[in-house]
Amino acid sequence: MNFFKRFMHGRYGMDQLSFTLLIIALIILIISRLLLPILGYFALAIVVYAYYRFFSKDIKKRQGENMKFLSVTKPMQMKIKNKRLLIFGTKTHKYYKCPKCKQMLRVPKNKGLIQITCSRCKKEFIKKT
Ligand SMILES: [Zn+2]
Structure with missing residues (x-):
């Protein structure tokens, strides 16, 4: 050695x-x-x-x-x-792409159905987390 x-x-x-x-x-x-x-x-x-x-x-x-x-x-x-x-995702967060501008968005896990607002283009969409 x-x-x-x-x-x-x-x-x-x-x-x-x-x-x-x-x-x-x-x-x-x-x-x-x-x-x-x-x-x-x-x-x-x-x-x-x-x-x-x-x-x-x-x-x-x-x-x-x-x-x-x-x-x-x-x-x-x-x-x-x-x-x-x-x-x-990670242990605590899920990731989605904005359907309009493709920006990656991070949301907390296990919150049920939530409305996500894109931080870039302000498009709103609903996802289950
Ligand atoms: Zn967007």
């Missing part, structure tokens, strides 16, 4: 981009096993690149790549997060 700590000193380690790359590689690997064996090399190349980033000592550059990755995928992440909120 001490050896590993010393070895990793000054190295970049794991981030969201490397983690995503490994997940993608895993999916490609599964597809390659089922359909197209040649894709296995592609998956391997992605894994090698993820490990290269993991052990890299150029931390500034790796952080820059990760920041770029996060900013590019942010709209998609927000969409997924909003979808999850609309379906499941």
